[in-house]
Amino acid sequence: MRLNPQAPLSLAVAALLLSAPAQAFLPTPLSVIEEDLQSSELPPTDSNATVPIQMAYPDEAVQGAQNDINSGSSITTEQLLSTWRKQVKTDNLAQHTTWRRMLYFYDDQNRIFAKKQTKSMVDDPSFFLSTRGQQDAAAELDATLVALAKETTSPIHNNQATTETHIQANNDSILCRFPARVAWLKETLAIDDARLSAECPELDDWMSTLAPEQLSIVFAEEYLDNPLSAFGHTLLRIDSKSSVADPNQISQAYALNYTVDGDPDDSFPVYATKSMIGRYDSAIEIDPYPEKLAKYLQDDERDTWTYQLNLTPSEVQQIMRHVWETKGLKMPYYFTTDNCSSEILRLIDVVRPQQSLLSQMAYVVVPSDVVQLLGKQNLLASTMYTPADNTLRQAQINEKNLSPRQLGYQDSAKQTLNQIKSAELNAISSMSDDNQALLKRQIEPSDNNPVDRHPLQLGTIGIGQRGDDDYVDIGFRAGFHDTLDHVAGYPQFFNLEGLAATVRLYNTDDNKGSQAERVVLQNATLIRGRSFNPVNSAKKGKTWGASIEATRVNDGSQDAGIDHLVGSVGYETGWSWAFGTPSTGTGEMPPQLCYTFLAGTAQAGRGLNKGFRVGAGVNAGCRYQINNQLRAQAELQLPYWYHGSSDESNVRDHYWQPISSLGLQYDIDKKQALRINANYEWQERVDANDDIQLSYRRYF
Incomplete structure (x- = not known):
């Protein structure tokens, strides 16, 4: 029997492809990666589904596949994943600072209670797609790419039907669970935004309610009469278009507050001790801004300073996406290291990795120091001073020149002083009667700007x-x-x-x-x-x-x-x-x-x-x-x-x-x-x- 003259060559090529050295250069099969995914958290997908996708890649090997995609041909999940993996390896994206920070890996962290640099600060397994995600940023990136590739080429996420099944599948998808990660990968891998078409009703409603256009850091001054507020406090003000246009119209603004989720039944010594040593979890609270501001100005009577953060609109959106994917995490709260101010620096570090703000703090993160650091890094734009109610009443006392000598000899002066001091008789405030707007500032700023x-x-x-x-x-x-x-x-x-x-x-x-x-x-x-x-x-x-x-x-x-x-x-x-x-x-x-x-x-x-x-x-x-x-x-x-x-x-x-x-x-x-x-x-x-x-x- 005569052999086809090309048969030896074909057999040789097959043997070469099946050899161990050759397999080392082949992409890991999708089935192997799927074993590492937490399948209970991912919706069912069809790995053989195809969909036209438009991407751009620099290397010539990938360019051929990209030409096929641009020409309108279909691409499988395996092909898409292989293409992404090549770019990830070329650019070493698994070790990219932004990616590691989104996963709470802090290689340059100085915190006393920080975990090892090779381990994420997050213990919650639901935050990771890979079972090795907490220890291995590369494994989490690959698991994310697998899930993203499957969802991008899955019919359920390309079907425009709006049944409850489809809606829930979308809400549980990686596109909706981790929008900040996906947004970063979309930009880094140049993924066509039109292909990431999964609807996220819960995320969309949340973003629509907050309507974030601008972020500002709010500093409430130190308040010794409440020991937990003795060191001051910072929070983020989330502005919509209306409050950006007029900063005094705060009814459409929100406050993002990182705080301790303590037990109110604990005594103060126990509460303070647990807050210091991380025995309480942290909590992210998002409340209407007027409610939070009224607490500082009227209840505690603390002056506030508001500094607009010098961030681009896209950076603001990315920070809010990251807040969405982390707002439910249960992490230890440390009063001196992982607190209201450190979280603000961490959020900015996600979108400004080159500045490494959190690593510039020593071993204690103090609100006033954070404000000064942001100023040195040119991250503070406009500044607004808002006096507390007692500060406005003090201005009235100053204006009437009610000196101690007068108070000692004139009953009328004492009566006038008591009337001015009384919050019930003199309801002067920086906020409107309905607490939905700020009034035009009535006095000059006090000499208590923490920047100074x-x-x-x-x-x-x-x-x-x-x-x-x-x-x-x-x-x-x-x-x-x-x-x-x-x-x-x-x-x-x-x-x-x-x-x-x-x-x-x-x-x-x-x-x-x-x-x-x-x-x-x-x-x-x-x-x-x-x-x-x-x-x-x-x-x-x-x-x-x-x-x-x-x-x-x-x-x-x-x-x-x-x-x-x-x-x-x-x-x-x-x-x-x-x-x-x-x-x-x-x-x-x-x-x-x-x-x-x-x-x-x-x-x-x-x-x-x-x-x-x-x-x-x-x-x-x-x-x-x-x-x-x-x-x-x-x-x-x-x-x-x-x-x-x-x-x-x-x-x-x-x-x-x-x-x-x-x-x-x-x-x-x-x-x-x-x-x-x-x-x-x-x-x-x-x-x-x-x-x-x-x-x-x-x-x-």
């Missing part, structure tokens, strides 16, 4: 003398601000410090008393703050303070008492008064402040007599704004301490231990300052009564 504030962190170095010993202090404060710091950008009289420590190096060689150690921890503060709501101002609320710290104190119960490091918890409640001449045309309070507190403190430490002492007394002081660069503060503390009964004749059970202090700060600029601190303890049973120090302060 000093940096959050602080480093100090000081030289001083305690008794007969010289020393050097080196300190650090993570945040925020005390009453002597540079005032611009913060709420008036704002006082909140946290995560601060000071180490003292003594220049002495003697071995007596506390100076046996040349290096000591002088102070370690977890939190310390005071909320000032002057009784003669329009601010509501009480004047109070609290502190949790480790600090060195003089034990006055024994002769020649020496200083010891103790744990200290304190609480104050009292009254404050503002006086002086306020800035013209603003709702700022007068610049000077005096206060009186009733204070209670508990301290414990091995160096104290009996290991503890409790005290109660009065703290009184005044803070004076000399000019924009110079401030002074004087305070007298009158604590009465009790250690418990003792039979020793030379040990006192209880005693007064007054302390007077004076502070003076001069601002070199917004990032540098000089400060003088002087303290004197009016107690004979201590080894050193006086302490004076000059320090250089650097904000960074």
Whole structure:
């Protein structure tokens, strides 16, 4: 029998194609990939269906297939998938920053509680099409391409019928579940938009309701009377065409708020602790903007600053698509790292990968720092200041010049002040009566724009003398601000410090008393703050303070008492008064402040007599704004301490231990300052009564 002369060649080609080296270059069969998909989340499709598709690819091997498509011929799911895979491999799209960020892979993240860089932050399996998606961005991309190719060539998604079956199939499709991913792939792979024709009624209704045209970041200032709002808050304002045309017409705007989904039945300490350590999930809330704004301006009485984000319309649309596909995720909420502000940076990072905003934050994400960062990155356009109700009432008080002297001698002035301060009698607001529009701004902006504030962190170095010993202090404060710091950008009289420590190096060689150690921890503060709501101002609320710290104190119960490091918890409640001449045309309070507190403190430490002492007394002081660069503060503390009964004749059970202090700060600029601190303890049973120090302060 004679063989066809071409048969050996055909057999050779077949053998070559079936060899292992050749198969390595062939695309993975669709059936193999399908095993990795979570089939329960995908609608049924026909992998052999064909549909004309128009795409453009750079390499010559793909160009032939593209010519067939452009000429109107049909293409199968396998052919389409093979074509896409080639471009994905050529452009290494699986490692593209945008793709990885849409999946919550953050290779450059600095978060303390962040997961490994090779793993997505999302634990929810419904967020991934591949069973390996959380660990492998490439596997998730390939699974996405498989699902997209099947749906693009499936009759059910090209059928124009609107039966309930078809509608539900569309809502469950990858086009509708992950519109941001699909939009990015469409642009990156140059997929013809006309071919992605699945209808998404739920997504369309959502987008139609929000009608996003523009995004703005809204900053609500710090509010110490609610500890969870003490660090300020940011949210996104979603503007429609009508509110873009007139920013005061807010009835068609929405607020996107990333917050903690906490248990309202938990006590505040439990609530705060769980929020700090990620024991609560996060939640994305989208509410009518007037409702959210009224809460800040009228309920909390916090000024707001609104900054239009410098984003293109297409970037706004893509951010909202990404919000749609992530709004139902349950992820841990961390008060200091994954919070309202970090989510805004993350959303912008999805559409502006080159700027890597979130990675530029340190280990704590603070709302005011986020606003400053966006400003440095030229992402803030127009700015709008909206005063709170109490700020407007304060402007009325300023206009009538109701000074404390007048209030002390004229009953009519007191009556006028009370009428102005009353929200019931004086319902002035920045919002209309129906809360659906903003009124024209009635006063000048206050000096509390967070863009203008000093940096959050602080480093100090000081030289001083305690008794007969010289020393050097080196300190650090993570945040925020005390009453002597540079005032611009913060709420008036704002006082909140946290995560601060000071180490003292003594220049002495003697071995007596506390100076046996040349290096000591002088102070370690977890939190310390005071909320000032002057009784003669329009601010509501009480004047109070609290502190949790480790600090060195003089034990006055024994002769020649020496200083010891103790744990200290304190609480104050009292009254404050503002006086002086306020800035013209603003709702700022007068610049000077005096206060009186009733204070209670508990301290414990091995160096104290009996290991503890409790005290109660009065703290009184005044803070004076000399000019924009110079401030002074004087305070007298009158604590009465009790250690418990003792039979020793030379040990006192209880005693007064007054302390007077004076502070003076001069601002070199917004990032540098000089400060003088002087303290004197009016107690004979201590080894050193006086302490004076000059320090250089650097904000960074």
